[in-house]
Amino acid sequence: GQNIDQPTEMTATEGAIVQINCTYQTSGFNGLFWYQQHAGEAPTFLSYNVLDGLEEKGRFSSFLSRSKGYSYLLLKELQMKDSASYLCAVNADKLIFGTGTRLQVFP
Amino acid sequence: ETGVTQTPRHLVMGMTNKKSLKCEQHLGHNAMYWYKQSAKKPLELMFVYSLEERVENNSVPSRFSPECPNSSHLFLHLHTLQPEDSALYLCASSPGGARRYGYTFGSGTRLTVV
Numbered sequence: 001g002q003n004i005d006q007p008t009e010m011t012a013t014e015g016a017i018v019q020i021n022c023t024y025q026t027s028g029f030n031g032l033f034w035y036q037q038h039a040g041e042a043p044t045f046l047s048y049n050v051l052d053g054l055e056e057k058g059r060f061s062s063f064l065s066r067s068k069g070y071s072y073l074l075l076k077e078l079q080m081k082d083s084a085s086y087l088c089a090v091n092a093d094k095l096i097f098g099t100g101t102r103l104q105v106f107p
Numbered sequence: 108e109t110g111v112t113q114t115p116r117h118l119v120m121g122m123t124n125k126k127s128l129k130c131e132q133h134l135g136h137n138a139m140y141w142y143k144q145s146a147k148k149p150l151e152l153m154f155v156y157s158l159e160e161r162v163e164n165n166s167v168p169s170r171f172s173p174e175c176p177n178s179s180h181l182f183l184h185l186h187t188l189q190p191e192d193s194a195l196y197l198c199a200s201s202p203g204g205a206r207r208y209g210y211t212f213g214s215g216t217r218l219t220v221v
Contacts, residue, residue: 004149033209042197043213050207087150094140094163095210097150105219 002026006088006099010045011104020073022088022100027107030091034073037085037100046086047073078105110134113198113213120188128183130198130217137203139181140210141173144195144196156181157203188220 004024012018024032031050035043045097049055049064049071061074073086111132120126131140140155155163156175170192172184179196195217199210 008147011201031207035209035212040214040217044212045209048207048209070221072197089150089209089211094152095157096152099149 001091002092002096004088004090006086006101008099009102009104011106013106014078014080014105016078017076018078020075020086020088020102020103022073022098023069024069024071024088025088026090026092026096028092029066030093032071033063033089033091033095034060034071034100035087035089037087038083041059042048043087044089055056075103080105080107111198111211111213112197113216115211115216116203116214117217117219119219120219122187122188122190124188125184125186127185128196128198128218130136130181130183130213132179132198132200132211132213134200134211135202136211138201139175139178139180140199140201141181141183142212144197144215150197154183169180185218188218190220193218193220 006022008057034046036046037043040060047062054063059076083105085102088098089095113155114129138157142150153167154173159175174182193213197215198213201210
């Protein structure tokens, strides 16, 4: 079966660092994506990992360990506009999504 | 604007109505998808079209009927829906598989069945 787990909700303070974890068990693996989705808007691409290690892009970084079936998204210097849902998705010939993590950033 | 446009943004329909959702992309992609997004559930893949041919139907009830007349347009025809079908319906496109940039999503149609 296909299973992707991530926490349902997280809270953090403006300026802080937050790490959103994702674990997966899928029948295939061709890469892992993180998307950001603001309420009422389209999910938008944040990052892609296909090899083990850390990918950094500005304030956002994403890590992958294929042997552990594990990824995380790291958000630094949090801003109020980072309040959104963060979706972990595995490419197993099609994109399979987790439930998403709703992040609330407080002043 | 993501390059994938969905209309309408909101739709309220009775259980006996027939309506259609529309999706349009001008990104030159040749694969298009319908996803259902319900509260506290993962995005559920409903249908996949590649080069206008349906390549996947994930056990979706027949009250949902997709149509892909060309590589830029995708429709979801709805009839005799149930209240549990109320959800956000997202359309996405890709160059042909997720590759490095995944799928490009539209903003969705918020469907309420009354």
